[in-house]
Amino acid sequence: MYSQSKKAKNTISLFITYAFLILFGLFMIYPLLWVVSAAFKSNDEIFKSLSLIPQKIVTDSFIKGWQGTGQYTFGRFFVNNFILVIPVVFFTIISSTLVAYGFARFNFPLKRLFFVILISTLMLPDSINLIPRYILFNAFGWVDSYKPFIIPSMFASTPFFVFMMIQFMRGLPREIEEAAIIDGCNSFQILLRVTGPLCKTAMISMGIFQFIWTWNDFLGPLIYINSVEKYTIALGLRMCVDSAAAIAWNQIMAMTVIAMLPCIIIFFAAQKYFVEGIATSGIKG
């Protein structure tokens, strides 16, 4: 039984919890809301007020900003980003699922060693490979194309995804697969018709993460892409900020919003996959 004072104490602590959550939440979200509102403000107003509601709504910052600085518009960079990201996502899902299936459901010589290597590459810093990989891809003639991004993705090159997929498959009951074997399915048919479909959630979260990471990647395109014609949004944005002396900040902010938009849309459309993706990425005990 709760005493009166205990009840009051609970109400107060509940109140404090909510107050904290709301205040801290506003702090977290304010910069994101602000960048959206700044895109609709006039350039003078951006510096003048903290308010999220523009005094006078300006929309030409989107039109002017979209035109970019040189001969290529942001439309071009936007399309480029998709041309780069979509194959990467597609191949990552396919290759990581195949490899994870091999690890999760089969035994073969050196499997333990391979698994240990996979886990260690999870912790291997990317920067150690940066330079020789550039030299290698340069020798292949891949520089200034999207091949340095797309081709490695065909080889399950992100160990995090393979590991996440293995953990997910390990959690699936084997009985259905065994039933399929009795029905005369070979292992590939099982993957295609049974295991694969069961992994749909994990595959979607993998795709979402890969999309967002590749979409936002800066260092990769900075190194491999030279011609402005092939620039991604990240490079386009950087170019605009660097080249304009008297910066039209509302235009920059408008393009920043455009750059973030696909990620925001995906985030809200697929929220449950996000949390599941992180939560099921293994790392349980």
Added chain:
Amino acid sequence: MTARLKRKDLVGLLYVLPWLVGFLVFKLYPFVMSFVYSFCDYSMLKPPKFVGLYNFIYMFTKDELFPKALLNTIKYVIITVPLKISFALFVAIILNMKLKGINLFRTVYYLPSIFGGSVAISILWRFLFMKEGIVNKFLSLFGIEGINWLGDPRIAMFSVSLLAVWQFGSSMVLFLARLKEIPSELYEAALVDGASKLKMFTKITLPMISPIMFFNLVMQTINAFQEFTGPYIITGGGPVNSTYLLSMLIYDNAFKYFRMGYAAALSWVQFVIILIFTAFIFRSSTYWTYYEYDEGRF
């Protein structure tokens, strides 16, 4: 029987083959080559020339930027990692409570992390922390005079680090997933024994989440040591190189001056420092991580 088993082995190996090829070509070969290049003078125009330890000697005796970048990087890691993880844990504990509208809060706290080290978010940061930016505008509401967040070499690193701290979402989700798995009987038993809230936190919650704490620490440390985009876009390494990081030194040497050998040597030093830090976390973790059952992984 054995013949069938062998066939099955072969099939398994076939599935793993793409990864194996990728590992050999895109990971192991570059890894070995970066070691080789680190002892070479290589501009990509002429074949690599072996120079012994010259790159390393130059780094530690002549390159004035190297000690600066190294110190800055360590400073960056020491500011971001503990702050990020404490925020992640603190917020996860609150979000683990059964409250109305909790999903909305989870979304709000996670949202900043989805942009990671993107240019867009770095530009936003640059704008927020400019001298005439929004942060100072906010402070002036309280009568606090504006600080030169990005222009003052003493605080620029701190302002830049805050971007990473703000993105504590994914560490938070990991903590949250773990917190949900702690059996409530443990707390109920402790309650019967009359344990205080603090005692329950230190004796139940902390030990139970310690494996995730360990994972977060290792991953965040590795990532922080390699940070590039944020500082590169926000300050470009300035003012007076106060936010110039090792990753920028590597980038500049490799892709601005085409000193590939020296850049490879730098990346090896970065790698060894990351190894030392993670090894330290691994060693110390035997004293503070708790495993219910030992699965032999992680």
